[in-house]
Amino acid sequence: MSETATISLRGVSKSYGPVHALQNVSLDVSRGEVLGLIGENGAGKSTLIGVLTGTVRPDAGELHVNGESVGLGHSRTLRELGISVVVQEQALVDALRVYENIYLGCEGEIGGIGPGRRRKLRNAAQKLLDELGIDGLRADAVVAELTYPQRQLVEIARAFSRITEESAAPVILLDEPTSALTETEVEILFALIEGWRDRVCFIFVSHILQDVLRISTRLLVLRDGRSIETLSAEGVTAERLHELMVGSERSADYYREGDQTGATSEVALVELRGASCAGEFEGVDLVIRPGEVVGLAGVIGSGKASVAAAVAGAETLSTGSIHVAGQDRTHWSVPAAVTSGVLYIPPERAQDSLFRSASVRNNISIGFLDLLRHRWTRLLALRTERERTTTLARTLQVKAPSLSTPIGELSGGNQQKAIFARWQGRECKVLVLSDPTRGIDVGTREEIYTLVRTMAASGVGVLLCAESLEEVIGMSDRIVVMKDGVISAELTAPADNKPAEVDVIKHMM
Structure with missing residues (x-):
């Protein structure tokens, strides 16, 4: 590893039809830094994270790692360079155990081959959890039996497990990592970040502005897909960040x-x-x-x-x-x-509320389809369904390229507004x-x-x-x-x- 591992993203743009998710966005982050990435839902944060992890191929832009150009849109290549992410909507396999999720995709590197692989993976995972100070979480526990905060800790452990001395440019992207954690667990995470900053660069994404201000060294503010300002975190207030994010005072x-x-x-x-x-x-x-x-x-x-x-x-x-x-x-x-x-908005929208591959329209109208059936034929009044869904999406200000867009492509805030729109229909x-x-x-x-x-x-x-x-x-x-x-x-x-x-x-x- 070089003395300073640097990620440099230049001139990144990405459009979905007429919607400009990112417009000429650039960022730099070096080892020892924590870059706080903030903006409203729909500002482009998730798209930018997708570009950095290779799950989104931009229309334009360049990525340099330690001064060398790296192709964008290749998740495996970027992962091999040491770029890890803790996503807001958890990406664990519920049927697998904690240690299997932590080392998913790199079992051979940790456990080798042969009958002793599971034991080696389990022991390595338990050692990692202990080193990270994550108590009360067994490496052999089944993920489906864990609470949401515990699963979040597994996501964090998986990201830290990818840090090795051989990594070319270890960077960890933390997308809303503290949203489900207790104060004690937040302190554990922040201690980990502080303790690993000499080896890793972090990009920290959160809507909890006090958390961003506390842990970040620099801040990048996005609004409507554009980079509004990059500034030092020292001396910045939450009120100032809010003004930069939304263009008005809080x-x-x-x-x-x-x-x-x-x-x-x-x-x-x-x-x-x-x-x-x-x-x-x-x-x-x-x-x-x-x-x-x-x-x-x-x-x-x-x-x-x-x-x-x-x-x-x-x-x-x-x-x-x-x-x-x-x-x-x-x-x-x-x-x-x-x-x-009696209508319910559960805490885990991705798991309990959304049909991520279905359209925005279908995710809204499913809340009141039973009210649109013809009394005798039982057929749906599709015209009424389209009109009502369009009105509700407009009223709740759901931002989407179109109502035919898969809801999984929307920002978390717009997904949540769509869920609220669903229940406004009855x-x-x-x-x-x-x-x-x-x-x-x-x-x-x-x-x-x-x-x-x-x-x-x-x-x-x-x-x-x-x-x-x-x-x-x-x-x-x-x-x-x-x-x-x-x-x-x-x-x-x-x-x-x-x-x-x-x-x-x-x-x-």
Whole structure:
């Protein structure tokens, strides 16, 4: 390896039909640096990462590694040069074990051949996990049985496993790596980055601006596919980054502050009574009323996400009951919830919400196709479907080359807006949100929470489960705190008397 391993990208452009995803973008990153890459959803970050990893072939541009030209659009070549990526939408094979995922594609280099390969791979993976400080994760665990944050840690371990002294230019691209991690796990990741900076250059992509500012040495801001500014991270504020990203100052009316309406009725839309789900939570009593935003707070593993899933019919109660509009619903499921107007935005959109190869139009209209069938023939009213989908996409400002574009080609924020558009096509009485802004930029986040406030003001009950305590406090009328699977506290959160974060955290620990 040379003294300084440098990646230099020059004049990269990429268009999809009339949409310019990247326009003459350049970047440099050297060993010892952490380049923070920021921009709104749709700014071109994912396309740029695709160019660097070889999954996207640009229309123009050059890549130089240590001064030598390297062909773009060849993922295997770039991977052999030491370019690794931790993607936002996880790319693990659920049926395989942790060690098999970490060394997928390079088994022979680590385990050799013969009957001892699995043992060697398992031991190497466990040693790597221990060296990286990732505790509580077994190398022989099946990935399908892991939580989302644990799978994220496997992705990170896989990227670090590719670093060798023989790598020509080791660079790790981290795409939203902290969005699902606990504070402790974030500290582990940042310590890894600091400890490996003398051997590796990093490109760090995140919508959590404080994380970007904390770990980056330089910043590259993208907007509408163009490079807006490259600057040192020293002395830069989150407000300044927001202004560069969206072209305007940050809105102070981001959360529920002065316009909070509170519940409009004492009638319960949904109620859990003594609800338990084996291994997740027990004895939960929860009420959601019209016009009310109920926040669920707690650390990862507290049971809050499972409670949200149970309300939406995605988790089955082992004991207790769920009542909808005052009626006991014994056989509660996702189809029953949708029919009753209890609609769900799950945390892992790629796995649980999207048909990535299907079009944007189909991903939106699938939420209300049952309402478009002819009463007698049962045939779909396709013209109505197209018109309604187009209107919803325009209303939610879903940015796409066309509604026929596969939704997997859209940015994370536009995918999320398409999911919200899906449920705007039918009557919603209760909206269940689980980490709705994970991997979403600040501009799109404001749009989403404005929509949530509008829906609550119209009488929709909202159950909000989020990792960001700031968001839960800011948006909620009432906060239910969970710890170890049980409710530890319930706090009011009126607009003029919001609880401090410390007042909520003391019930979480």
